[in-house]
Amino acid sequence: MSDLYRHPEHYDIAFTWDLGPEIEFFGRVFAEHVPFPVRRILEPCCGTGRFLLELPRHGYSVTGYDRSPEMLEYARRRVADLGDPVAARAVGGDMVTALFDREFDAALNSINSIGYLLSDEEIVAHLRNTGASLVKGGVYIVHIACEWEGEPDLGQNTWTMERDGLSVTTTWRIESEDRDARLSQQVCTMEIDDHGKKSSHTFRETLRLWRHYDLKELVSRSQALEYAALYSESFERLPPGTRATGEMGNLYHVLRAV
Template sequence: MTKNKHESVDWYDYPQYFDMLFSDETADEVKFFKKAFEKFSKRKVNRVLEPGCGSGRLVVAMAKQGYDVTGLDLSPAMLNFLDQELGRKGLKAKTVLGDMTQMKFKKKFDAAFCTFNTFRHLLDEKSAVKHLRNVADQVRKGGLYILGFHIIPMDADPDCIERWHAKNKAVEVNAKLKVIDFKRKKRLEKLRVTINAKKASGKTDRLKTEFALRVYTHKQARKTLQSVSDVWEIASIFDFDYDIEEPRDFDKDLTDALFVLRRK
């Protein structure tokens, strides 16, 4: 890689950086999952599924808590990284290469979870609904699906920029996410992520990737969830503070949405 230019790559091919950047959220998420299972599930939760598991930080954390975990993803690089992490930490979990709209398992799960916008990678209504119904087919009645994604307010700034920083003994990672195209009518936004990863050796990886996400207003999110109300009911709603004592209303002020869906 050149010293000053970011190389265009798929950042999912660099799971070590992806995993570091979001690791700060893991403890709060796992704590919330356990409380939500106790409060809202109508069945004991042991066997859990994460569709779109990525680098598997939640798979690893839930396996460490003693759950029987399965993680599914489309990225071989992500799953290879996850398998290595599980082996390194002496943990067991099942990893599956597959599409989160076409999952099929022999044994159903007690609960599933998919947080932090993975759901928005499904770029049309057909795919979103297909996914929700597919998860319903994999979860036992009374079980849960904890689904988290950003909902955009009507007065949203299309020039949004987010930054993340993470560091360990081997590398220091800085990332910037910028919206580079926003089409409200088509319900799509295009994002660019740039990563500077400075290694202890002195080498710096400079990476750039672009991808699209589907846009949801609170009304559009409500419509999508209502379309699968025959299989899912909304048990409660929270936000990305992961505070089980602070449920949220499904209104225009809900932006970082965390839905606890229960299988009918």
């Protein structure tokens, strides 16, 4: 397990931005692709619970699961502060095995978290279980970046966020892409300034190197989901047949439960 997720208090500062536009986009996807009102959402890899806090404000109830004890503990504390156990809850679970019996209308997997599943077998198991956790016709929105056509280049991917006098400057970069092994080696550095006390951590992340057609093939192997649509980083629907590449950033793949 990556040490990145042993520091939820730093992760949460670094990755907290306004989720409103993304949640409104999810609402549009639901309206377009799901033939019934979406109320109950599942979030695999819920992390510190960013979406667990925000989705209830938009009228959804949400269950998140995560395999990191530290992230889960942090998410649980925040959900408890919400004071509404029906609107949001965080439970322990692993993407390979987590299964809920058709309890949800939709599922969300944000910022490439599904990339922590490295083998085809793990991914198919996850897609099969997530499809079976959704009511038929419900959707799973998966947010991932695919392999680059040219050299991977995230540009100046450094940002600083601050909360209560604690500032976190994060730099995320792709170190290499192994196209044969389908692995992407990525490096995340966090420089912390905690009221003048400075420290820094570097985390090495191994993620699945996605190819657009891999995802489609694995979805069809799951027999529980079908590929429905692709949306850009700026929430625009891309024409069928668009080939997703790293140059296009993190895209939203919409999968429908069958």
